[in-house]
Amino acid sequence: MSMSFDEHKPIFLQIKERIEDQIVNDQLKEQDQIPSTTQLVNFYKINHLTISKGISLLVDAGIIYKKRGVGMFVAEGAKQKLLEQRKDVFVDGYILPMMQEASKLGITEKDIIALMQQVKGSGGSGL
Numbered sequence: 001m002s003m004s005f006d007e008h009k010p011i012f013l014q015i016k017e018r019i020e021d022q023i024v025n026d027q028l029k030e031q032d033q034i035p036s037t038t039q040l041v042n043f044y045k046i047n048h049l050t051i052s053k054g055i056s057l058l059v060d061a062g063i064i065y066k067k068r069g070v071g072m073f074v075a076e077g078a079k080q081k082l083l084e085q086r087k088d089v090f091v092d093g094y095i096l097p098m099m100q101e102a103s104k105l106g107i108t109e110k111d112i113i114a115l116m117q118q119v120k121g122s123g124g125s126g127l
Contacts, residue, residue, distance in 0.1 A: 003044055011046060015054030020063065023074055024082050033071045034064060 005011050022028040035043070040051045055072065058064045063078045102112055 012053035016057045
C-alpha cells in the first residue's frame with residue numbers, strides 16, 4: 001500500500017478509496033476488521049481527523065461498521081455494493097462518453113468491440 005498521496009484530491013477521500021480498493025481486491029473481506037484509526041495515522045503519518053473523516057464516509061455508506069470498544073469491520077455486502085457503485089461510475093465516465101463519440105464518428109458497436117479486442121490483444125498500449 002502506497003503512503004504517497006495525490007495532491008489534487010483530498011487525502012480523506014484517498015484514505016476512503018484505499019480501503020474500498022482493499023475490499024474490492026479481497027484484501028479485506030466481509031466481517032474482517034480494518035486497521036484502527038491509530039494504526040492508519042501511524043502508517044500514513046497524517047492527522048487523526050483526516051483518517052476519521054475518510055472512515056466516517058465509509059460508515060455512512062454502509063461499507064464498514066463500528067463495534068464499540070472492539071473496532072471497525074467490513075460490512076456484509078460491502079464488496080458487492082462497491083462493485084455496483086464503481087460499475088455505475090465506469091458507465092457514466094467512460095462508456096457513455098465513448099458511445100456518444102463513437103456515434104459522432106460513425107463507429108458501430110461491432111467496430112467498438114473489434115477495437116477493444118485489438119487494444120486488449122496489444123497489451124493495452126493503444127492502437
